[in-house]
Amino acid sequence: MSELPPSWFTTAIAAPCDTGRVESDGVSIAYRGWGEPGGPGVLLVHGGGAHAHWWDHVAPLLVEGARRVVAVDLAGHGDSGRAKSYDLDRWASDLRAVLGVAGLGERPTLIGHSMGGFVTLTAALRYGEELAGAVAVDSPVRERSPEERAARQRRAFGPARVHADREALLARFRTVPEQEGDLPYVHRHIAEHSIRAVEGGWSWKFDPKIFAGIGLTPGDLGRPGCRIALFRAEHGLVPAGMGEMVVDRMGRAAPVVEIPGAGHHVMVDQPLALVTALRTLLADWEHSVPVAAPAL
Numbered sequence: 164m165s166e167l168p169p170s171w172f173t174t175a176i177a178a179p180c181d182t183g184r185v186e187s188d189g190v191s192i193a194y195r196g197w198g199e200p201g202g203p204g205v206l207l208v209h210g211g212g213a214h215a216h217w218w219d220h221v222a223p224l225l226v227e228g229a230r231r232v233v234a235v236d237l238a239g240h241g242d243s244g245r246a247k248s249y250d251l252d253r254w255a256s257d258l259r260a261v262l263g264v265a266g267l268g269e270r271p272t273l274i275g276h277s278m279g280g281f282v283t284l285t286a287a288l289r290y291g292e293e294l295a296g297a298v299a300v301d302s303p304v305r306e307r308s309p310e311e312r313a314a315r316q317r318r319a320f321g322p323a324r325v326h327a328d329r330e331a332l333l334a335r336f337r338t339v340p341e342q343e344g345d346l347p348y349v350h351r352h353i354a355e356h357s358i359r360a361v362e363g364g365w366s367w368k369f370d371p372k373i374f375a376g377i378g379l380t381p382g383d384l385g386r387p388g389c390r391i392a393l394f395r396a397e398h399g400l401v402p403a404g405m406g407e408m409v410v411d412r413m414g415r416a417a418p419v420v421e422i423p424g425a426g427h428h429v430m431v432d433q434p435l436a437l438v439t440a441l442r443t444l445l446a447d448w449e450h451s452v453p454v455a456a457p458a459l
Contacts (some may be wrong), residue, residue, distance in 0.1 A: 167324015168348035170251060171224075178223035187260035188253065189295050193313035194235040194261050195219075195244040203295070206258060207234040210277030210428075211377055212339070212369045214241030217276070220349060220432050224438045224447070233265045237282065239370035241356075246445065250372045255286040262293070267348065269348075270295040270389075272445065277302055279401075283381035284391070293386030298392045298441070301399040301427050304379050304409055308330070327364040341396070342426030375452050384412040390453050391417045392444055394437075396425035402453040416453070422442070 167177075193261065195215045205225055207218045215234035222232045226282045236243040237254045246253060264270060275283030280302025287297035313377045326332040336354035358365050391413060394403040401421075406419035420440050425433035 172346075172348055173222050175220045175223040180219075180223075182185060183265060185264045187238065187257045187258045188246070190238045190257075191244040192238060192257050192260055193236040194233050194339060195222075196231065197222050198231040198264055198386075199229065200231055200268075201229065201264020202231050202266070202271060203229070204235075204262075204265075204266060204267025204271030205230065205232045205445065206262060206265070206271055206273050208273060208275035208279035208282050209234070209237065209240065210275075210279050211277075211373060212240070212367075213276075213353075216241070216432060217353055220425065221434055221438055221441075223440065225441060227442065230445075231266055231268065233261065233267060234391060235261050237279075237327070239373040241368055245370045246420075246437075248378070249370075249375060251285040251377065251379065252289070254282040255289050258282065259290060259293075260288050270297045270382060272298065272448065274298040274300065274441065276300040276430065277301065278377050281377065284379065284384070284387070284409075285435050287387035287389055288385050294389040294400075296350075296390035296392065297387065298394060300394040300411075300429060300437070301396045301401050301425075302379070302393075303400040304381055304384070304433055307347065325361055325363045326365050329358070329365045330370065332358055332365050332367075338346060338428045340427060342428060342432060342434040344424075344426060345428070346432060349434065353431070365368055381408060381412055384409060386414040390448060392442060393417060393419045394429070395419065395421050396427055396429050397421055397423050399427040399429070401427060418444070 183411055184191050209217045215236045225232045237257050239249055244279040251319055273283040277348050280299030283297045300373045323365045333354045358366050410417045422429050422436050429437045
């Protein structure tokens, strides 16, 4: 018998949500929003091959007071359109386009998971002066993202195929990398929004071309114009030393926060711990002054 979802999850999923679209470099970008427009704003960024619905059970729990929370489908993902090619700068432009129309107020905060953390850090480097802060959640800064490695090794994210049976396709949904302890009701919700109806049946939503080159290397880092913070899952992909390296290369005083008991996909196995950590960080950033890092 499948585990029944707890009330906090069903309440979050049922929370009022508005949707919108904006054009970014010729591609229609979809987003979902919670809370009244005007900010202070938070923009949530999914990982490679994922989509905005990965945040459906997290975003409503971050709406406190007047806060506005938005989750984006990057180009080639979810319900957004597809581009001719993809890279981190292209996706950083998608974020900027959403920031301009989604009611996120002045100087919002970006929060990105995995590859979305690479996009978030890239945005902080490109237009950080327009942001209050940028948070990367278990984003391993190295040659290739975990999603890209899986695609190159043909362990996941292969060519889009049409499946006649919807339930059979849903049963094939796996997180990359796979991890123990995923909450089944979260897993099912994400899977249901990962597929789309096509001629002849059902297929995954993501564009397979997104995995052409989505890694972030230490050499790509520099000094951003906003605060940064790094979250690492205890059983995830970011070793403690990597967090220190990123902070050192970005020249910022930044916290490195560990989510205990979590695998790489923190919102799937430890969502409430992630929410608690994010609430704490956001509250601190809204009422504190940044500490400047020593000059290099």
